Amino acid sequence: MSWIVVLDNEAVQAVQNPAHPKHRQMVSLAQVVASRKRRAVSVEVAVPTAVRVEAGWDRTSPAWVFPNRLRITDVPLDTARASTAAAIRHRIGVSVADAHLGAVIQSTSAGQQITVVTSDPGDIRLVAGDRDMTVVAI
Amino acid sequence: MWYSLVVETPAVIERISELLDRDGLQTSNTSMRIPTALRDAAALAVGELGVAASTTALTTAALRATLEAVVMQAVLDAHYEHHPKARPDLGDLAVAAAELDGHPLAAEPERLRRAAAEIVEKHPDASPDDVLLWAEARALSAA
Numbered sequence: 001m002s003w004i005v006v007l008d009n010e011a012v013q014a015v016q017n018p019a020h021p022k023h024r025q026m027v028s029l030a031q032v033v034a035s036r037k038r039r040a041v042s043v044e045v046a047v048p049t050a051v052r053v054e055a056g057w058d059r060t061s062p063a064w065v066f067p068n069r070l071r072i073t074d075v076p077l078d079t080a081r082a083s084t085a086a087a088i089r090h091r092i093g094v095s096v097a098d099a100h101l102g103a104v105i106q107s108t109s110a111g112q113q114i115t116v117v118t119s120d121p122g123d124i125r126l127v128a129g130d131r132d133m134t135v136v137a138i
Numbered sequence: 139m140w141y142s143l144v145v146e147t148p149a150v151i152e153r154i155s156e157l158l159d160r161d162g163l164q165t166s167n168t169s170m171r172i173p174t175a176l177r178d179a180a181a182l183a184v185g186e187l188g189v190a191a192s193t194t195a196l197t198t199a200a201l202r203a204t205l206e207a208v209v210m211q212a213v214l215d216a217h218y219e220h221h222p223k224a225r226p227d228l229g230d231l232a233v234a235a236a237e238l239d240g241h242p243l244a245a246e247p248e249r250l251r252r253a254a255a256e257i258v259e260k261h262p263d264a265s266p267d268d269v270l271l272w273a274e275a276r277a278l279s280a281a
Contacts, residue, residue, distance in 0.1 A: 005238065018221045028226035028234035031214055032266060035231075037207035040200040069155065069213040071206050115238055134240035 002042040003113040005033060006104055007072065009097055010119035011138055012047060012055040015067045022119075022138045029117060029136070030070055045072045050085075050100035075104045088127050102127025151212045158205060162198075229254035232269035243273055 007015070014022035015030070036043050047057070052074065057064050077085065077100050084103035089096065101116070105128045108114050115134040118124045124135055180193045190196035218225040226234070229251035236244035243250055253273035257264045 018224055024224055024226060024230060025234070027214065027217070027224045028230040029238060030210065031226055032231055032234045032238055034207050034210035034214060035265070037203045037210065040203045042199060042203060066213070066217060069151075069209070071155070071158070071210055115240070134238070136237040136244075 001111055001113055002044070003115070004108060005029070005043065005045045005115045005117065006075075006101065007045065007047045007051065008101060008116065008118040008120065008124070009051050009055045011117040012051060012057055012067065014138060015070070015072075016055075016057070016064060025138055026117070045070065046075045046104070047072055048075045048077070048097065048100040048104045050077055050097045054095065054097040077103075081107055092126050094123055094127055098123055098127055102129070105129075105131050105133060147212065148216070151209055154205060155209050158202065158209070227254070228258050228264060228266065228269060231266040232273070235266040236270055241270060243270060243277070249273055249277070
């Protein structure tokens with residue numbers, strides 16, 4: 001079974017900034033992911049591209065070199081996810097970034113394990129619909 | 139030699155990372171000698187348990203995961219060198235493992251930190267999963 005760990009805006013900020021109060025927590029999570037990969041666990045850390053925009057994560061900027069190197073993949077706002085995100089935003093009124101995050105959660109396959117790292121577990125549960133997932137609060 | 143390692147390792151890690159980012163459409167035939175028993179075990183796991191679409195897919199996924207782990211660990215080690223306060227201790231890692239797994243003890247981080255402090259005295263190389271097991275056993279025996 002594959003496993004995806006999705007980051008929200010605050011989680012991204014915390015990874016990037018060593019002075020952020022949650023930086024050590026995020027590094028701990030990255031360290032555990034690295035250890036699981038070493039045991040050949042199929043785990044991927046991902047960021048919705050709209051979250052990346054909200055966080056100001058420019059992959060060409062030297063300020064983001066540490067998150068860039070942590071093998072955190074982009075999940076694009078493609079046609080299908082844009083429609084899902086639009087429906088989520090219309091229904092709940094969350095930000096575009098959170099709506100994209102909800103679309104990513106809802107687009108995962110049933111057999112895929114999903115963990116979301118977020119500073120706002122309440123909003124994430126709203127945008128996730130009825131998708132079963134693990135929420136890590138930072 | 140030491141100088142060469144220090145200078146060249148980040149470039150090698152960067153290059154491995156770039157290669158891992160490329161799509162997998164271009165493939166190459168390769169001849170690898172692997173233990174026969176391992177090959178047979180992989181074939182059984184694919185054929186009878188359906189763990190992957192093929193033994194090639196199984197091997198590729200395992201190799202990718204291992205290489206990604208190497209890259210991530212090198213990046214994290216360099217980060218710890220520059221930011222020592224960011225280096226997690228065993229308690230931090232046990233809490234993180236519990237959080238990622240959705241383990242019930244994630245709600246009791248202090249219990250996990252105590253368990254980490256206990257276990258690391260006798261087993262300095264204990265893993266976060268060892269701590270979780272230990273804390274779970276302690277919680278059961280206390281119930």
